[in-house]
Amino acid sequence: MMTKTLSVCVVGGTGAEGSGLAMRWARAGHRVTIGSRDPAKAEAAAAELNQKLGKPLICGAASSDAVTGADVVVLTVPYAAQMPTAEGLKDVLDGKILIDVTVPLVPPKVSRVQLPPTDSCVVALQAALGEGVKVVSAFQNVSAHKLKDPDKVIDCDVLVAGDDKEARAVAIRLAGDAGLRGIDAGPLANSVVAEALTSVLIFINRTYKIPDAGIRITGLGETPAA
Amino acid sequence: MMTKTLSVCVVGGTGAEGSGLAMRWARAGHRVTIGSRDPAKAEAAAAELNQKLGKPLICGAASSDAVTGADVVVLTVPYAAQMPTAEGLKDVLDGKILIDVTVPLVPPKVSRVQLPPTDSCVVALQAALGEGVKVVSAFQNVSAHKLKDPDKVIDCDVLVAGDDKEARAVAIRLAGDAGLRGIDAGPLANSVVAEALTSVLIFINRTYKIPDAGIRITGLGETPAA
Numbered sequence: 051m052m053t054k055t056l057s058v059c060v061v062g063g064t065g066a067e068g069s070g071l072a073m074r075w076a077r078a079g080h081r082v083t084i085g086s087r088d089p090a091k092a093e094a095a096a097a098e099l100n101q102k103l104g105k106p107l108i109c110g111a112a113s114s115d116a117v118t119g120a121d122v123v124v125l126t127v128p129y130a131a132q133m134p135t136a137e138g139l140k141d142v143l144d145g146k147i148l149i150d151v152t153v154p155l156v157p158p159k160v161s162r163v164q165l166p167p168t169d170s171c172v173v174a175l176q177a178a179l180g181e182g183v184k185v186v187s188a189f190q191n192v193s194a195h196k197l198k199d200p201d202k203v204i205d206c207d208v209l210v211a212g213d214d215k216e217a218r219a220v221a222i223r224l225a226g227d228a229g230l231r232g233i234d235a236g237p238l239a240n241s242v243v244a245e246a247l248t249s250v251l252i253f254i255n256r257t258y259k260i261p262d263a264g265i266r267i268t269g270l271g272e273t274p275a276a
Numbered sequence: 277m278m279t280k281t282l283s284v285c286v287v288g289g290t291g292a293e294g295s296g297l298a299m300r301w302a303r304a305g306h307r308v309t310i311g312s313r314d315p316a317k318a319e320a321a322a323a324e325l326n327q328k329l330g331k332p333l334i335c336g337a338a339s340s341d342a343v344t345g346a347d348v349v350v351l352t353v354p355y356a357a358q359m360p361t362a363e364g365l366k367d368v369l370d371g372k373i374l375i376d377v378t379v380p381l382v383p384p385k386v387s388r389v390q391l392p393p394t395d396s397c398v399v400a401l402q403a404a405l406g407e408g409v410k411v412v413s414a415f416q417n418v419s420a421h422k423l424k425d426p427d428k429v430i431d432c433d434v435l436v437a438g439d440d441k442e443a444r445a446v447a448i449r450l451a452g453d454a455g456l457r458g459i460d461a462g463p464l465a466n467s468v469v470a471e472a473l474t475s476v477l478i479f480i481n482r483t484y485k486i487p488d489a490g491i492r493i494t495g496l497g498e499t500p501a502a
Contacts, residue, residue, distance in 0.1 A: 161462060162462065162463050162465055162466065163395075163465050163466045163468050163469065164465070165391075165395050165468065169389075169391050169395065205494040205495065206494055209476065233480060234479075234480070234483050234484075235476045235479060235480065236387055236388065236475075236476060236479035236480075236483070237388050239388055239389050239390070240388065240389045240472070240475060240476050240479065242389050242391065242468075242472050243389065243469060243472045243473050243476050246466070246468050246469045246472065247469050247473075249462075249466060250435065250437075250461045250462060250466050250469050251493075253460075253461060253462035253466065254459060254460070254461065254462075254493060254495075254496075255495075257460050257462070258460075258496055260495050260496060260497060261495070262495045263493055263494065263495040263496065264493070264494040264495055265491050265492065265493060265494065266491065266492045266494055267477075267480060267489055267490070267491060268431040268432055268489065268490040268491065268492055269431065269480075269481075269486050269487070269488045269489040269490055270480075270484055270486060270489065271486060
């Protein structure tokens, strides 16, 4: 599992975060499909990314078809779209790993942590989808605009939380393949740190007038991957 | 305010986290008092720290007396003692800055985030004490055993959250005076990140077999203070 090429479907891959991850994974050798409710939109997004990559590596398809053919599904949609999008794909998600990148930002105060009643919106997603889907939380704190440039070195770690250890390992591998350092952050309940941290990073960006605050875990005694 | 010597009372300064901070602040020139319900215990703790420091810099006193004479009060007690300790000092805390270091760990699963109903236990403290006390959240993620050695360089930032900007600035200054880099993390609601992060760091310590995982905020474009 850990060395083979993966089929990765990015649902929400037409946005900045999803398209950046899609390009990085395609360059790392994975088969990447952009999924969108509108297949024409997905194909257009894939064509645009392929132009940036200079090679036809990424496909676009209707989300349900893209998910069906994938080993790993990555959800990169706005908070308001997270639950309806995932519930609409529940049947085809069964048995798969779903990496949820959703941050529960509540506009307009996006620099203030405002957790949902379940604390973690990814925990809520796991509850809605049931145990048949292995939900993992990751990538909430990575700057979308740095991801978009596939050559950009990103000074940020990826906290990976989930109740299935093998699924966490897949997400950690995909973080590495995107040029990031994935760190095992434990059970899905621990996802709340990454989900809440994005608001703190937005606050820090505004307060210190910097574009892309991120985090590094220290004490691991190794050079962070980049 | 920002350049003068501060009178700092550490309530819970007989513990590892509190005593490490007390020593570092005393060495930085602040007047530091250890507060404990039992004044004899506070005096004994102060004597022990003074021996380590090689100078009689720190005093011990009953918490209520120590708080009365302080500009800034720092609460470093276990979660279960946080609310009763602070409520017992409510009258003398009025008008002061209270830096709360409490982490809402729920044994035995301390590596799993288990937030209280209010999400942040520091937000709950502010609500209990009322607006007369300027509550700031800080220092939750700093290794107590590294703090204890006042010469140890600590590779960890301090997220400082609070609803009063000047009070946050005092905590950021005290982080710097303890050899750490304090970072303005915004309103008190944002404290939940630091409170939850400690469980994630405990998980990382166990999983990667390291003693002291910490965090750094990246993107600030300056060498972290140490």
